[in-house]
Amino acid sequence: MDTELKTPKFVEEFADYLVAIRNLSQVYITNMKVTIEQFLEFINIHKFKSRYDSINEMSLNDIRSLNNSDIYSFIFFLAESHYKNNSRVVKIEHLRTFFDYLFRIEHSIFREPFKKINSERKIDKKLPNYLSLEEAKRLIDLYKNSINPIEIRDNAMLHIFLNCGLRLSEIKNLNIEYINLNDDKFTIIGKGNKERTNYLNDITKEALLKYLNIRDNSHDKGRNNPLFLTDYGFRMSVTTIKKIVKRAYRKANLDENIYSVHTLRHTCATILYKAGCNIRTIQELLGHVQIDTTEIYTHLHDQEVMDVMLMKEFDGKFDTNNIHSVELNLLDGQVEIILRALELYGYNLDYMLNSNDSSDDTRQEKLA
Numbered sequence: 620m621d622t623e624l625k626t627p628k629f630v631e632e633f634a635d636y637l638v639a640i641r642n643l644s645q646v647y648i649t650n651m652k653v654t655i656e657q658f659l660e661f662i663n664i665h666k667f668k669s670r671y672d673s674i675n676e677m678s679l680n681d682i683r684s685l686n687n688s689d690i691y692s693f694i695f696f697l698a699e700s701h702y703k704n705n706s707r708v709v710k711i712e713h714l715r716t717f718f719d720y721l722f723r724i725e726h727s728i729f730r731e732p733f734k735k736i737n738s739e740r741k742i743d744k745k746l747p748n749y750l751s752l753e754e755a756k757r758l759i760d761l762y763k764n765s766i767n768p769i770e771i772r773d774n775a776m777l778h779i780f781l782n783c784g785l786r787l788s789e790i791k792n793l794n795i796e797y798i799n800l801n802d803d804k805f806t807i808i809g810k811g812n813k814e815r816t817n818y819l820n821d822i823t824k825e826a827l828l829k830y831l832n833i834r835d836n837s838h839d840k841g842r843n844n845p846l847f848l849t850d851y852g853f854r855m856s857v858t859t860i861k862k863i864v865k866r867a868y869r870k871a872n873l874d875e876n877i878y879s880v881h882t883l884r885h886t887c888a889t890i891l892y893k894a895g896c897n898i899r900t901i902q903e904l905l906g907h908v909q910i911d912t913t914e915i916y917t918h919l920h921d922q923e924v925m926d927v928m929l930m931k932e933f934d935g936k937f938d939t940n941n942i943h944s945v946e947l948n949l950l951d952g953q954v955e956i957i958l959r960a961l962e963l964y965g966y967n968l969d970y971m972l973n974s975n976d977s978s979d980d981t982r983q984e985k986l987a
Contacts (some may be wrong), residue, residue, distance in 0.1 A: 654709075749886040757872075758873065776790060780884065787881065805818075822972065
């Protein structure tokens with residue numbers, strides 16, 4: 620059996636460091652390795668004139684021979700290859716982290732090639748796509764009356780995606796013991812193994828209970844039992860979950876090429892924000908470390924307002940009272956999630972929802 624590494628040993632050691640010490644997600648580490656491999660391929664061809672048949676033959680001595688101009692050449696190559704600005708920024712930061720590790724942590728190199736290379740800033744803010752009210756309702760009702768065990772399972776998963784805003788990896792890693800049906804809440808192990816709490820509204824709890832009643836428990840052993848199982852009783856893979864969501868999109872007549880699994884998370888966050896949920900609360904519910912990540916939903920909402928106001932014929936299309944009532948009734952009770960979350964942070968949501976004043980000061984009235 621061929622066990623030859625595809626990347627040099629020092630790159631694999633760097634990946635182990637990111638897992639064990641930095642506690643970064645596997646997706647982020649994989650993307651970083653792709654960048655490093657791409658950089659090494661570039662250096663092998665353009666600096667070493669294809670000295671190596673494979674980059675796994677490269678050593679730290681090769682890395683020590685690099686200078687600022689080699690890195691600038693790679694950055695120029697990315698620009699010439701039509702990588703978008705945001706992609707270039709991410710790749711540059713990947714390499715900066717890699718060289719910082721070699722210099723400061725491993726002391727494998729004796730100078731900092733990145734020391735004089737300034738960090739670029741992301742310029743483009745890509746607004747996330749999300750489902751409309753009608754599309755979200757269509758998806759959530761797709762398997763509503765199904766008696767098919769697979770569709771009952773998929774129905775519970777779609778409800779948790781749309782009503783609770785979980786990431787794909789969080790759905791995959793969700794265990795039965797994390798669910799507390801008595802208190803209508805559950806625990807999520809998010810990025811970096813960070814733990815947070817989310818809540819089940821009535822319709823999501825109903826869909827989950829329906830699934831638990833038909834779930835095959837014969838494979839359960841003590842703890843670490845996955846909530847969502849394959850037909851063979853195993854934990855679902857990321858690929859399987861993607862297929863389930865794509866299938867649901869097709870059945871609901873939604874374009875699977877436009878919408879992804881992450882669209883469901885964006886949809887949940889957008890609904891919460893439009894319903895008046897405090898941005899800090901949404902940050903906690905989604906498990907964002909930086910508030911900047913959550914604030915993208917405020918920009919999205921601002922863009923929608925601008926689009927409507929720039930329309931030549933918008934009479935009756937921007938009735939705030941109508942939007943308020945429609946949004947809060949979406950998904951048959953998502954407002955319960957907002958209520959539970961905001962009450963944890965001391966906000967009187969009952970007052971907020973019954974008030975005709977939509978200003979931020981009124982929406983954030985504190986409990987006495």
